[in-house]
Amino acid sequence: MDRKFVVTADNHTHQGTPISVLLDGPEGTRSIELVDSTTHHPVPCQSEVGEGGMLVSWIESGLAKGATKTFPASLSYQPRRPQGEDSVRLQLRSADRLDVRIQGDLFTSYYFGSQWHRPYFHPVTGPHGVPVIGSMGTSISPTL
Numbered sequence: 206m207d208r209k210f211v212v213t214a215d216n217h218t219h220q221g222t223p224i225s226v227l228l229d230g231p232e233g234t235r236s237i238e239l240v241d242s243t244t245h246h247p248v249p250c251q252s253e254v255g256e257g258g259m260l261v262s263w264i265e266s267g268l269a270k271g272a273t274k275t276f277p278a279s280l281s282y283q284p285r286r287p288q289g290e291d292s293v294r295l296q297l298r299s300a301d302r303l304d305v306r307i308q309g310d311l312f313t314s315y316y317f318g319s320q321w322h323r324p325y326f327h328p329v330t331g332p333h334g335v336p337v338i339g340s341m342g343t344s345i346s347p348t349l
Contacts, residue, residue, distance in 0.1 A: 208278045212268065219268040229258040234280045237261055242275040246333055310334070 210226060228237070237259060239248040250263035259280070268274055296304045301318025304311060310330070317324035331337040 208280060209275060210278065211273050211275050212265070213273045214268040214270055216270060218270050219265050222265045222268070223262060224265050225260055225262040227258050227260050228278070228280070233282050234259055235283060236281045238279045238281075239263065240277045242277060244333075248276065249332060 208228060210228070212224060212226070234254060237250065237252045239250045239261065240246070241248050248263050250261050252262075253260045261278070265274075292308050294306045294309075296306065298304050298314070301316060301320070303315040303317070305313050305315065311328075313326045313329045315324065315326055327338070328336045329338045
């Protein structure tokens, strides 16, 4: 079952804003896949089925004042497909570095060696490979 809905920003820009939409879906709807029509990327979202329909919530990364964004949505009677046992993997790369991979892609590396003043994560990668923290001025680059 495909649906489409439009979100319109009010009188200010929305950056990192939680949005929730109540969708009226047929009884028995159990999952949703939401897509950003601008980027065509899937939108990470949460859904909760209740008596009034399905409440879908996500964080809107950027919507300018007065702008609109269309979200195609696919509703399904099937539960969201499981991620599998191997969706998150930890890999000890050296005596002082642990890589965290999500579905095979590097999410972050944890550096914890005695040469560091304190342990840290770098880089931290968001959806679609976009870094969510800036450079720390180090020459460390992850080995993929």
